[in-house]
Amino acid sequence: MTTINDTTAILPPPDGYVVDFDNPTIQYVTESYAVVAVEMTLCFLFLVQRLYTKIAIMKSFQLEDGVVILAWVFCMGTQVCGLLGLVHGAIGRHAWEISVEKYVFYSKVILASPLLYAIGTCAAKMSLALFYRRLNPNKVFQGFVWFTLFVCPAAYISIFFSLLFACKPIAASWDPLLLALPTTVCLNRGGIYLSQALIGIITDVLLLMLPIPTVLKLQMPNKQKLGLVAIFAVGSITIVTSIVRLIILIPSLTTPDQTWVIGEGFLWIFVEANLLIMCCCLSTLRRFFKHFAPRLIGESSSGNTSKTHSRGFSRNNAHRTFGSAGAKRTLDTLMHTNNDDGIPLSSIDEMYKHGANVTTNARPMCRDSDSEEAILFERSVQVTYENRDDSTVAGGGAAGGYEGRQGNQPRIWTGKRAPGAQ
Structure with missing residues (x-):
């Protein structure tokens, strides 16, 4: 320690340096304020978008949504610590232009920020892993997801208590x-700081690579498929910020003027902490825009997706399927929603041409058309041919059969049609 102008500082200044405690040299202070103002706002809007989509539109608040809120709280806490350090003049200044009291405050900020950031980062990555868990039932894929769910908390809890x-x-x-x-x-x-940065990079790469093979198996137009890949690729930005932060961190560990070099480090923490939350909220963006602005993403609204056909029946667009090792599941988006209103029963129109009476009975639904149950429901169809010879009646299909009497007596076909059956 040294005394300069009746003020005790933690380090003596270099030879020839004129110390000015009232107007010290600063770096990355203005930039940090600008980044925080813009990214905190965007991060909050992304979070509101996700919660509104899940609660109001999809009516499904799940575990990963609560974990995202937890991640946002701790990431905001990390940034508040950094802002307090900037406001009190303990970050972004030379150590010889900071009093001992401010250096103690800086040391508290440096201790609290990594602790909060470890929890926030872990929660954000667990939220993504919990979302991936519902994407593909493949055992290998599920094994990687559960491995990530184990590694993230184990690594960050170790870092938390070590610090x-x-x-x-x-x-x-x-x-x-x-x-x-x-x-x-x-x-x-x-x-420990280096270990935290390296673990962050490794888990970021793992979370980026996990969904790509599954997305490529989606049976949808290539344009939309590339759009989904691009959304996941946005997560690679956090890898870049983690690498930059690691590069900045290494020289700061060996220099005594840590309050000066840490200013740039906190700037990248502000960037990364907000990007983590925004990446967690990207999965609901397509569903959000499909509800409010479908044309913006090249889709029609749910009211325009089906065309009315004869007798009130509708023919919907073909459902997209999500490929996996087992049975395929009918999906519209990665959020397991389907906004179609009817079932494509194209053969019904042909039955009417032959004079058949058609009666349909849909199984009552207890949830809206955005739920998974709405995707999988069945519709019973009863077709009665009256005063027809056997030769005029087509044979039964695999989903049902004909029963009745010989001659001109009525013959009845009963069965169930699954969505998408022709």
């Missing part, structure tokens, strides 16, 4: 006076 108890006594983590005592023992916190 919290890095020094004995704990107060030595933020009090430079205790560090000078011979009884104080501290771990290499720089190594």
Whole structure:
């Protein structure tokens, strides 16, 4: 420690440097304020979009939605710590232009921020993994998802407690006076910070690669398929920010002027913390725009997707299917929703041409057309041919059969048609 102009600083200034505590040299302070103002707003809007889509439109609040809220709270807490450090003049300034009191405040910020960020990062990545868990029932895919769900909390919990108890006594983590005592023992916190950055990069790569093979198997137009891949590719931005943060972190571990170099590090933390939440909210964007602005994404609204045919029956567009090792599931989007209103029963029109009386009975639905149950429901169809010879009646299909008497007596076909059957 050294005394400069009646103020005790943690480091002496370089030779020839004129210290000015009232107007110190700063870096990345204005940029940090600008990034926080823009990205915090965007992050909040993305979160509101996700919650509105899941609660109001899809009427399905799931576990990953609660985990996203938890991630947002802790990521915001990390940024608040950084902002407090900037406001109090403890970050982005040279250590010899900071009083000991401000350096103690800086040390507390440096301790609290990684602790909060570890929880927020872990929650955000677990939310993505929980969402991926519903994408594909393939056992290999599910194995990777559960591996990610295990690795993320295990790694970040280890980092959390390693940072919290890095020094004995704990107060030595933020009090430079205790560090000078011979009884104080501290771990290499720089190594812990490096481990945190490396774990972040590895888990980011894993979460980016997991859904790509599944998305490529979707039976949908290539344009929409590429759009989904692009949405997942946006998650690669967090990999870039993690790598940049790691590059900045390495020299900061060896320089004594940490309050100066950490300014750039916090700038990238502001960027990454908001991007993590926005990436978690990308999965509901297509469903959100399909509800409010379908033409913006090249789709028609649900009211225009089906054309009315004779006798009130509708013919819908073919359902998209999600390929997997087992039975295929009928899906419209990655969020397991289907906004179609009817079932394509094209053969009904042909039956009317032969003078048949057709009666349909749909199984009552307890949920709206956006639920999975609405995708899988069956419709019973009863067709009666009156005063027809046997030769004029087509044979029964695999889904049902004909029963009745010989001659001109009525013959009845009963059966069930699954969605998409012709």
